[in-house]
Amino acid sequence: MIKKIFITIFIVFNIFAVIYLVTPIPKLPDLVSSVKSNLPGDTVQIPNVSGYFTNMSRSEVMDFYKKNYPSLFRINLNHPPEKSKEIIVDTIQSYYFEEFVLPFKESLYVNGFEWENDVFTKPEKRSKNKLEYEGKEYKSKITIRNFPVNIPKRLISFFATEAGIIFAIYTFKTFLKKRK
Numbered sequence: 706m707i708k709k710i711f712i713t714i715f716i717v718f719n720i721f722a723v724i725y726l727v728t729p730i731p732k733l734p735d736l737v738s739s740v741k742s743n744l745p746g747d748t749v750q751i752p753n754v755s756g757y758f759t760n761m762s763r764s765e766v767m768d769f770y771k772k773n774y775p776s777l778f779r780i781n782l783n784h785p786p787e788k789s790k791e792i793i794v795d796t797i798q799s800y801y802f803e804e805f806v807l808p809f810k811e812s813l814y815v816n817g818f819e820w821e822n823d824v825f826t827k828p829e830k831r832s833k834n835k836l837e838y839e840g841k842e843y844k845s846k847i848t849i850r851n852f853p854v855n856i857p858k859r860l861i862s863f864f865a866t867e868a869g870i871i872f873a874i875y876t877f878k879t880f881l882k883k884r885k
Contacts, residue, residue, distance in 0.1 A: 719867075725778070726859040730811055734773055736766065736847055740838060746794055747848065754793065754850045758836060758843040763801055763817055766847055770805065770815055780806040786824075789816040793850050798834070800824065800845075809863045811853045819845040 735741055739759035742748075747756030759766070771781075786799035798818040805813045820834040821844065836843045854862070 722863060723860070726809060726863055727856055730775060730807065730853070733770075733813070733849075733851075736761070736769060739847070740841075740843075742838065742846070744838075746796075751794060751850070753852065754848065757847045757849075758838045758841075758845075759847060760844045761847075763819070763845075766815065766817055766845075767803060770813070770849075774805050774813060775807060778808055780808065782806065786816075789814070789848075792816075793848055797848060798823070798825075798846075809854065809859045809866075811851055813849060813851045816848040816850075817845055818848075 735755075736757040736759060738761055739757040742756035742758060744756065747754060761769070782804040784802045784804060786802050789797050789799040789802040792802075792814050793816055797816060798820075799816050800819045800822050801817045803815045805815070818836075820831055820836050823831055823834055826834060836846050
């Protein structure tokens with residue numbers, strides 16, 4: 706009886722997992738109250754990258770992405786700004802660097818550079834980093850990059866992970882039985 710209940714729960718869980726994995730991620734809108742950049746490196750030169758000039762604060766930017774990026778199962782991670790050089794491009798300026806992870810589906814990285822708060826530049830020299838684009842000055846530049854995973858890879862990685870967990874549980878149970 707318990708085995709039948711476990712198998713039923715396992716099947717229902719996998720049905721919901723497959724629905725989650727094949728559901729497309731909605732297209733992310735452009736950052737509001739911002740100007741989309743067409744500078745080199747902010748368009749087609751780096752896959753899945755977009756840049757925006759804005760006067761929004763970090764909390765306003767992150768609230769926008771939290772609101773517009775799927776929240777079911779989303780994991781939010783805060784990375785050190787230096788990591789943006791590995792993920793986006795090695796010449797990027799960064800004040801904050803955050804990631805939204807949809808397990809098995811996609812990662813979205815949000816890099817923000819606020820020239821007035823640049824911790825890598827002495828306060829008296831920060832004005833040389835002013836952000837000017839198309840004749841206007843902005844407080845920050847936001848660069849986003851996403852790493853989508855196609856549906857077959859999502860399914861393979863999910864079921865491989867699930868099989869690994871089942872194998873680990875089975876191995877652990879076998880180990881415990883032998884110790885008795």
